[in-house]
Amino acid sequence: MNFILINEVREGMILAKDVKIYDYTPNKIDLLKEGSKLTSSNIERLKELGSVGLYIYNKDEFNKTPARILDDELKIEAITELEKLFSDLDKNEGKLESSALRGINEISTKIVDSILVNKEYMVNILDLKMYDEYTYHHSLSVSVLSTAIGLSLGLNDKALFDLSLCALLHDIGKTKIARDLITKPDKLTEEEYKIIKSHPLRGGKCVAKNELINERIYNGIISHHEKYDGTGYPFGAKGKEIPLFGRIIAVADVYDALTSKRPYREPNKASETIEYIMAANGSFFDPAVVNAFLKKIAPYPINDYVRLSNGKIGIVTRLFPENPLRPELKIIDKKDIYYNLYEDPNLYNIVIVESL
Ligand SMILES: [Fe+2]
Numbered sequence: 001m002n003f004i005l006i007n008e009v010r011e012g013m014i015l016a017k018d019v020k021i022y023d024y025t026p027n028k029i030d031l032l033k034e035g036s037k038l039t040s041s042n043i044e045r046l047k048e049l050g051s052v053g054l055y056i057y058n059k060d061e062f063n064k065t066p067a068r069i070l071d072d073e074l075k076i077e078a079i080t081e082l083e084k085l086f087s088d089l090d091k092n093e094g095k096l097e098s099s100a101l102r103g104i105n106e107i108s109t110k111i112v113d114s115i116l117v118n119k120e121y122m123v124n125i126l127d128l129k130m131y132d133e134y135t136y137h138h139s140l141s142v143s144v145l146s147t148a149i150g151l152s153l154g155l156n157d158k159a160l161f162d163l164s165l166c167a168l169l170h171d172i173g174k175t176k177i178a179r180d181l182i183t184k185p186d187k188l189t190e191e192e193y194k195i196i197k198s199h200p201l202r203g204g205k206c207v208a209k210n211e212l213i214n215e216r217i218y219n220g221i222i223s224h225h226e227k228y229d230g231t232g233y234p235f236g237a238k239g240k241e242i243p244l245f246g247r248i249i250a251v252a253d254v255y256d257a258l259t260s261k262r263p264y265r266e267p268n269k270a271s272e273t274i275e276y277i278m279a280a281n282g283s284f285f286d287p288a289v290v291n292a293f294l295k296k297i298a299p300y301p302i303n304d305y306v307r308l309s310n311g312k313i314g315i316v317t318r319l320f321p322e323n324p325l326r327p328e329l330k331i332i333d334k335k336d337i338y339y340n341l342y343e344d345p346n347l348y349n350i351v352i353v354e355s356l
Contacts, residue, residue: 005053011040017055020305020356021045022313022332029305029356050315050330050338052302074114075140078107082136082168089175089206096172101212108143108164112157115147135171135182138256143167145252145297146245152292153248159216166220166245167252173203173221185264197233200225220245224253227284239286247286251277251293254284271299271355274325300327305356309349313356314339325352 021030081103146167150160174182204222207213223246230238258273281290304316314329326341341347
């Protein structure tokens with residue numbers, strides 16, 4: 001699929017992603033489903049609403065603009081490799097074989113390449129959620145997000161590669177815990193929680209002594225549930241005592257977990273989850289990592305509808321990596337009004353209240 005600028009979208013193209021269309025009367029939002037053929041009136045309406053562009057299923061003659069951080073092929077490859085690795089571990093009494101790791105290594109290289117090619121791209125985590133198997137897609141999302149945070153922190157290519165691999169493997173210790181317990185929807189007993197909390201060290205044991213795993217990858221795996229204020233596990237390490245990879249993965253892990261649909265709850269909105277992470281800045285999370293995360297995550301992706309504190313509704317038309325919480329919007333009314341929440345000082349008192 002490609003992201004096609006709205007002026008180049010033509011009648012008959014097939015939508016590759018759902019898109020919302022605002023209807024003035026009776027003031028409601030309609031959904032144009034993925035797979036729908038676009039009509040000229042749809043396109044006109046979207047132009048009028050200020051849409052920048054749409055995800056369209058491929059045809060070679062269409063203009064190509066990279067808009068997604070990972071292509072579908074790489075996602076499928078990554079999920080397949082993770083699946084293979086996790087099931088090999090089961091057979092192998094928990095020891096990670098170098099041959100099993102080779103495929104995952106390859107994936108890490110591709111993730112880092114993709115992030116380096118699209119340096120300015122802001123991660124819209126929804127782009128990554130297409131598989132049902134939670135652990136695999138969670139590992140992949142955490143890896144992409146961690147690598148993006150690492151880039152924002154100025155890590156070099158080798159460190160980004162290690163970080164990406166570390167994040168792909170961060171929950172590998174869960175393969176050593178009964179599946180029923182991992183997916184249990186009810187509240188855990190104290191004993192059960194203790195078992196769950198053993199997964200970082202179990203993960204460390206799985207990868208230990210493997211020639212492809214260096215110390216910082218190992219340290220990142222065992223420390224991804226530590227908290228900046230010392231209330232995490234397994235060691236209750238504090239502040240910079242927690243290895244950098246652990247501090248980065250902690251943020252990516254919580255962000256992805258909260259924005260994912262689980263059997264027992266609906267996903268949280270990106271914007272709410274970001275607020276949660278900001279609120280835990282300095283307590284659960286390293287402020288420097290949160291800062292880097294905020295530069296890389298799109299809380300209000302392009303084409304999203306939001307409600308403002310002055311009651312107006314707008315569609316997101318442009319993002320500013322310096323402050324993704326204040327995008328440019330086209331206001332939904334009959335006039336051609338744009339709000340640039342980031343650059344226009346007259347609008348500094350207006351905030352986004354919710355995404356719709
Ligand atoms: Fe974990």
